Amino acid sequence: MTEINSFKKGLKDGLPICIGYFSVAFAFGIFATENGLTVFQATILSLTNLTSAGQLAAVPIITGGGSLAELALSQIVINSRYSLMSVSLSQKFSPDVKLKDKLYISYANTDEIFAVSISQKGEIGKKYMLGLMIPPMVGWTTGTLAGALAGNILPAMVTAALGLAIYGMFIAIVVPVAKKEKATALCVFISVVLSCVFRYVPLLNKVPSGFTVIICAVVSAGILALVAPVKADEEVTENE
Amino acid sequence: MSNEKFLIYLLVMAGVTYLVRMIPMVLLKKKIKNRFVISFLHYIPYAVLSAMTIPACFYATDSPVTAAVGFIVAVVASLFERSLVQVAALSCLGVLATELIMKFI
Numbered sequence: 456m457t458e459i460n461s462f463k464k465g466l467k468d469g470l471p472i473c474i475g476y477f478s479v480a481f482a483f484g485i486f487a488t489e490n491g492l493t494v495f496q497a498t499i500l501s502l503t504n505l506t507s508a509g510q511l512a513a514v515p516i517i518t519g520g521g522s523l524a525e526l527a528l529s530q531i532v533i534n535s536r537y538s539l540m541s542v543s544l545s546q547k548f549s550p551d552v553k554l555k556d557k558l559y560i561s562y563a564n565t566d567e568i569f570a571v572s573i574s575q576k577g578e579i580g581k582k583y584m585l586g587l588m589i590p591p592m593v594g595w596t597t598g599t600l601a602g603a604l605a606g607n608i609l610p611a612m613v614t615a616a617l618g619l620a621i622y623g624m625f626i627a628i629v630v631p632v633a634k635k636e637k638a639t640a641l642c643v644f645i646s647v648v649l650s651c652v653f654r655y656v657p658l659l660n661k662v663p664s665g666f667t668v669i670i671c672a673v674v675s676a677g678i679l680a681l682v683a684p685v686k687a688d689e690e691v692t693e694n695e
Numbered sequence: 696m697s698n699e700k701f702l703i704y705l706l707v708m709a710g711v712t713y714l715v716r717m718i719p720m721v722l723l724k725k726k727i728k729n730r731f732v733i734s735f736l737h738y739i740p741y742a743v744l745s746a747m748t749i750p751a752c753f754y755a756t757d758s759p760v761t762a763a764v765g766f767i768v769a770v771v772a773s774l775f776e777r778s779l780v781q782v783a784a785l786s787c788l789g790v791l792a793t794e795l796i797m798k799f800i
Binding site: 475478479482491492493495496499500503504505506508509511512513516517518523526527530531532533534535536537538539540541542543544545546554557558560561562564566611612613615616617618619620621622623624625626627628629630631632633634638639642643645646647649650651654655667668671672673675676677679680681683684685 | 696698701703704705707708709711712713715716717718719720721723724726727730731732733734735736737738739740741742743744745746747748749750751752755756757761762765766769770772773774776777778779780781782783784785786787788790791794
């Protein structure tokens with residue numbers, strides 16, 4: 456089997472991801488500072504976590520003084536799909552990737568980095584992975600910084616409008632798949648109904664936001680996994 | 696919020712997120728075969744994102760009316776399979792246009 460292990464090729468393949476991440480992170484930066492994080496806090500959160508949905512869910516928990524258990528559990532559920540990707544990815548590595556390399560490569564296993572590396576023909580080495588990781592990390596972090604700074608400068612009307620940007624991206628991820636797969640559409644429907652119940656029904660609306668996301672996601676995905684299991688070989692495709 | 700308080704949240708969050716990615720890569724040698732687990736993890740992203748979006752997005756702008764317009768724009772643009780950035784930009788423009796219209800009514 457051929458081995459792909461060029462740092463330069465990694466960088467080149469990571470560049471388009473970097474550009475995409477910059478714009479999503481820009482929206483996140485605005486969201487984070489609007490919700491009470493400082494520019495520095497928003498930026499370091501992005502650098503250390505590299506996860507869009509996880510970070511969006513975390514901001515209200517953190518600024519609202521939620522419990523550490525709520526924060527930890529919400530991240531486990533929201534980021535659980537990465538564990539499956541990590542398993543697939545580790546089987547794609549050449550023998551050149553040792554345990555110590557996996558310790559830093561796993562940090563950057565995002566949906567897009569996974570999708571690009573898994574689609575390579577042949578085994579992949581650590582130099583390629585390192586090259587592939589760097590541009591998205593830079594894009595995600597600097598995008599957050601730029602958005603957080605812009606949030607403080609732009610007119611209120613514009614930042615209010617930009618408040619919808621990150622949800623717009625989530626909609627752009629979910630809707631095309633829900634359009635194609637009936638089961639996913641049903642999953643989305645159940646999740647949304649539950650989410651509204653937890654927002655508007657008295658007493659239930661006292662449940663902290665992090666737990667709400669966990670309950671909605673686990674229940675709806677659990678039901679669909681029982682009634683409409685996917686074929687084993689479909690496994691993980693690009694999600695975000 | 697203060698950096699001291701933030702740091703504890705940051706450490707827990709970054710630690711958990713890292714472990715979710717790192718442990719399976721280092722420890723699991725065989726592919727996950729369990730059909731329920733694979734299916735569950737297939738649906739999870741869509742379940743998470745939709746629960747996070749509705750109804751929260753209707754409170755993301757200055758008024759639910761402008762947010763609703765932005766939401767509808769985003770759904771329509773997504774049905775036409777525009778890219779993430781295009782959908783987000785169009786939905787924000789929808790909000791901005793509605794804000795301006797409402798200002799002059």
